[in-house]
Amino acid sequence: IAKAVAHAKKNLIRIPLKSNTIPHEVHGYFGGEHIVLKPAKQGTGIIAGGAVRSLLEVAGAQNIVAKTLGRGNPFNAVRATIEGLSQLRDPYEVREMRRTAVGMED
Template sequence: EVPVAISKAVEHAKKHLVRIPLREGTIPHEVHGRFGGEHVLLKPASEGTGIIAGGAVRAVVEMAGARNIIAKTLGRGNPFNTVRATLDGLCQLRDPDEVARIRREQVG
């Protein structure tokens, strides 16, 4: 019963993995994530800044592999909604090379 639940959870997690474009340990641009009443602002930071973020956001960006990032949470502070808002913001990130390639295809 429990092993089956664990294997299903692992399969579900593998299906929903997200690639986060990081440049030199930080995100490529500022982004704003929302979920429910929670808003999370994520900003890139220079080398040596570290992770300046609250508990739930800090855990998510550390697991994403960011070493330098600044985050601000706005809202009620519900940890579940904060995590979902952070993931929403991280999913909005686009690699600058990818954006440039897409724009060139559309223009030329």
């Protein structure tokens, strides 16, 4: 069990949420599954099916729209969701990267 816990801690991902939703649209792929995660307005709730809904609730998102495309295997859908969530970037982080890449100084 200790090895499993150590492995899980190494694979944690940070999910940047902005107003209880994701900052931008992302796509995740795993196996035959393709998932599209989109930000939603306040009060929309989690619009997703089955296992993906549970994962997004645990992740802390409250307003998000998810569409699963593919064979419908819930295991692959969850893995595709995790892959999509790992692509999310914090808007402030992106701003800082762009500022230094362009060479603008404040």
